[in-house]
Amino acid sequence: MQISMMMSLSGIKDKILSAQNIIITTHASPDGDAIGSETALALALKKLGKEVTIINQDQTPSSLNFLESYAELMSPKTAKLFDSAVIIMVDVNDLDKIGSDVKAFVESISEKEILFISHHKTKHVEPGCAYMISDTASSTGEIIYNLIKDELEIAVDIKTAEAIYTAIISDTKSFRYSRTTSSSHRIAAELLELGIDAERIQSEVFGSSSVGQLKTLGCMLQDIKTTKSGKIAYVFIPYDTLKEHDVCAAQTKGFVNHLLTIKGVEVAALFRQDVDNKIKVSLRSKGNYPIEEFATGFGGGGHKFAATFYSSEQKQELINKITTGLEQLVLNNK
Ligand SMILES: [Mn+2]
Numbered sequence: 001m002q003i004s005m006m007m008s009l010s011g012i013k014d015k016i017l018s019a020q021n022i023i024i025t026t027h028a029s030p031d032g033d034a035i036g037s038e039t040a041l042a043l044a045l046k047k048l049g050k051e052v053t054i055i056n057q058d059q060t061p062s063s064l065n066f067l068e069s070y071a072e073l074m075s076p077k078t079a080k081l082f083d084s085a086v087i088i089m090v091d092v093n094d095l096d097k098i099g100s101d102v103k104a105f106v107e108s109i110s111e112k113e114i115l116f117i118s119h120h121k122t123k124h125v126e127p128g129c130a131y132m133i134s135d136t137a138s139s140t141g142e143i144i145y146n147l148i149k150d151e152l153e154i155a156v157d158i159k160t161a162e163a164i165y166t167a168i169i170s171d172t173k174s175f176r177y178s179r180t181t182s183s184s185h186r187i188a189a190e191l192l193e194l195g196i197d198a199e200r201i202q203s204e205v206f207g208s209s210s211v212g213q214l215k216t217l218g219c220m221l222q223d224i225k226t227t228k229s230g231k232i233a234y235v236f237i238p239y240d241t242l243k244e245h246d247v248c249a250a251q252t253k254g255f256v257n258h259l260l261t262i263k264g265v266e267v268a269a270l271f272r273q274d275v276d277n278k279i280k281v282s283l284r285s286k287g288n289y290p291i292e293e294f295a296t297g298f299g300g301g302g303h304k305f306a307a308t309f310y311s312s313e314q315k316q317e318l319i320n321k322i323t324t325g326l327e328q329l330v331l332n333n334k
């Protein structure tokens with residue numbers, strides 16, 4: 001078996017150029033960076049005459065439905081089967097995060113090469129897979145843009161540009177998060193110069209809430225607590241609240257950031273109960289206290305100032321443990 005390797009963008013280019021069938025996928029519960037990156041890459045690779053198929057485990061969230069008219073997204077249950085393909089997994093670095101049906105689909109392809117393109121660091125490396133990971137990129141969309149424009153030298157059309165813009169604004173919350181860089185702004189400027197309708201995309205991505213989503217947010221806001229120091233804000237969302245308002249887990253994306261708008265708060269923790277009773281913990285820091293290592297200690301990960309993990313621990317014990325740990329982290333690192 002081939003050993004796994006880290007690749008450069010030019011290495012990815014060679015793999016792409018030599019492929020005929022290309023399958024693009026991403027993590028389960030896809031977000032704007034995931035679907036924007038997939039769409040942009042698919043549009044570009046089709047121009048090279050490749051047969052490109054996007055396959056996703058889960059449905060596209062309604063705020064991103066507009067991208068479905070740019071490139072078709074397939075379900076692993078109905079997609080055509082392939083004997084051989086290059087499979088590009090964007091915004092993900094782990095086969096266990098692509099969803100069980102997509103994983104089974106990938107396993108059914110006898111002759112394959114798997115490439116991961118992501119801005120999420122990984123310690124776990126799949127044998128036989130290649131990785132292109134740039135953890136300084138704000139979003140996978142930025143990496144895809146560089147791949148398309150600089151390595152593959154494909155002209156970026158409006159739809160591709162809008163898909164990239166969707167990816168970048170989704171992962172930076174319109175250039176607000178700390179992982180936004182000068183290069184994110186520079187790429188956005190190039191996309192605007194190409195003539196994208198930035199205002200429309202902003203309102204698609206951030207102005208497509210359902211009533212249930214806002215009501216869920218309202219319930220969450222009612223329950224916010226802070227620790228003694230006032231530097232940690234946290235909240236728990238019970239599964240029943242999501243169910244009552246017909247909201248899926250992906251629709252709570254970004255909720256944790258509301259906690260960071262409280263004056264004096266440095267770190268926010270959102271505890272969201274899943275259908276299986278597991279609790280997803282999302283941590284965000286304003287930028288003075290890195291929390292990635294803290295999340296890694298619980299088997300999770302992410303970025304320096306935004307990280308997540310899952311826990312099977314009992315709710316109150318978990319909340320106590322995490323808020324106490326974060327309080328110590330902030331007070332010991334003045
Ligand atoms: Mn991303």
